[in-house]
Amino acid sequence: MDTRIALVGPNGAGKSTLLKLISGDLTPSDGMIRRHVHCKMGRYHQHLHEELPLEKSALEYMLSSFPEVKEKEEMRKIIGRYGLTGREQVCPMKQLSDGQRCRVSFAWLAWQQPHLLLLDEPTNHLDMESIDALAEAINNFDGGVILVSHDFRLVNEVADEIWVCDHQTITKWEGDIFSYKEWLRKSIENENKKTTIER
Numbered sequence: 001m002d003t004r005i006a007l008v009g010p011n012g013a014g015k016s017t018l019l020k021l022i023s024g025d026l027t028p029s030d031g032m033i034r035r036h037v038h039c040k041m042g043r044y045h046q047h048l049h050e051e052l053p054l055e056k057s058a059l060e061y062m063l064s065s066f067p068e069v070k071e072k073e074e075m076r077k078i079i080g081r082y083g084l085t086g087r088e089q090v091c092p093m094k095q096l097s098d099g100q101r102c103r104v105s106f107a108w109l110a111w112q113q114p115h116l117l118l119l120d121e122p123t124n125h126l127d128m129e130s131i132d133a134l135a136e137a138i139n140n141f142d143g144g145v146i147l148v149s150h151d152f153r154l155v156n157e158v159a160d161e162i163w164v165c166d167h168q169t170i171t172k173w174e175g176d177i178f179s180y181k182e183w184l185r186k187s188i189e190n191e192n193k194k195t196t197i198e199r
Contacts, residue, residue, distance in 0.1 A: 002142065002143065002144055003144045003145075003160060003161065004138075004144070004145045004147070004158055004159050004160040004161070005144075005145065005146045005147065005159060005160070005161045005162075005163055006147045006148075006149065006155040006158075006159035006161070006162050006163070006177065007019075007146060007147065007148045007163050007170075008148075008149075008155070008162060008163070008164055008165070008173075008177070008180060009164050009165035009166045010166060013165045013166050013167075014165055014168065015120075015148045015165045016120050016121075016148060018165065018170070019045075019118045019120050019146065019148060020043075021033055022035075022041070022118060022146070023041050023118055024041075025043070038115075039115050039116060040112070040113070040114045040115050040116070041114050041115070041116045041117075041118060042109045042110075042112050042114030042116070042117050042118065043117075043118040043119075043120070044105065044106065044117070044118070044119045044120060044122050045120040045121070046120060046121040046122075046124045046125075048102075048105045048109075049098060049101035049102045049104070049105045049125070052093050052101055052104060052105065053093070054092060054093045055092055055093075055094065056092065056093060057089065057090045057091055057092060057093065058079055058084055058088070058089050058090075058096070058104045058107075059072065059075060059076065059079065059089045059090055061093065061104065061108070062075050062078065062079055062104075062107065062108065062111070063075055065108060065111075066111055076089055078107060078111060079104070079107050081107070081137075082103040082104070082106050082107040082110075082133070082137070083103050083130065083133055084096075084103050084104065084107070088100060097125075098125035099125045099126050099127060099130055101125075102122070102124075102125050102126060102130070103130065106122075106134070106137065110137070110141070114143060115143045115144065116143055116144045116145070116146070117138070117141060117143060117144070117145045117146070118146050119145065119146070119148065119149070121148055121149060121150070122134060122147070122149065122154075123149055123151045123154055131151065131153070131154055134154065135154055135157040135158055138157075138158045139157070139158060145158065145159075147159060152177050152178070152181055155177045156176065156177050156178065159177065161173075162175070162176070162177055164180070
């Protein structure tokens, strides 16, 4: 359960749909999906931070989500691990930037202690420093990860395997993310040459 997979491919190829099928947020129109009954999954998607109760502070939200954490100071430490400190923890979340709200979502997701993390475009709204912190957090996570991201730097930092989603199939890429990037570049060049010749 500690496999780290990056799912890559063109927009619209079905990467996010696959994560929704794995998590159970979507039902397959054909075939079936079997999940281990004890496998706990956490899914981060690019709109998760938009679902936060913006009138509440990050501290209030986390304390109400995890009532087993009784001490405010303990919860402040937990949130602090994700780069939110001081006033950022206690002001209404509507005053936080998108990147800061994403950090609240990561803290919420991680504290559920899932066995498998499904991360769908987690770098949207994050600056370079936050992306580095995310890579470190993923590498410190004990469970499995399936990551959908266009950020090749993040993929290189955290993924053991690259799977390509295209033409309604998933294929394991024999190589790293940079060899895939080079293949992609050459494919686009060849397609552009072909288009020019046809004109």
